Amino acid sequence: MKKIYFLCTGNSCRSQMAEGLAKKILPKDWEIRSAGVEVHGLNPRAVKSMAEIGIDISENQSKIIDDNYLQQCDLVVTLCGDARDRCPITPSSVKKLHWPLPDPAQATGTESEIMEQFRSVRNQIESKITELKNFE
Template sequence: MAEGYAKIFLKNKYEVQSAGIETHGLNPNAVKVMAEDGIDISKQKSKLIDPNYLKASDLVITLCGDAKDRCPVLSEHTRSIHWPLADPAQAQGTDKQKLAVFRQVRDEIKEYVSKLG
């Protein structure tokens, strides 16, 4: 979801890439709630971090849980930001309750990304 918003709000400021320390595939709930906001992320892929690309990055943003602690070592010239969001993929309950968590996190991500622009 962050990649989807960043590619809209930050496209003229940053080269936007998204990756993680594990791949889990694209969550259909993320696709659904982003589509509700007019953003198609259905073609995005779950990718592993490229350590060389990471070391050359100017800004790295970690999201959710322990991502900050598990992120590989960054260059001293890399600015790092952590957004302590709930991991919506871990949401429990009915489908409706899970979607509510995805919407909440989507809205938080949108707010954070828009402030970077």
């Protein structure tokens, strides 16, 4: 079973969306988790943007990185520079990818404009996860 970990600063938006999308897109024999270097709680707009495409992450919890799981992963994906820079050391057997995506939680403007940022980031994550299907 392959293990993948999506990491972000607060495990509230991008990493949560990545976890939800990966569970839908990647093979069922993958163990998929997300976490943060801090705990910020689940962002309701992330929940809403995922619900729009039929993925329910409303019961997810914001979690801190589990070092034991991290050390056993096949792949670690950081979704922000902070997580990449603060991620604990992993064995050389762990492949690391960095997807420097904008933080939709920092978006400003009308509610509609902010939600467009969440959708844009969600769609970018979906595209990148689809490319992972053939990860070896």
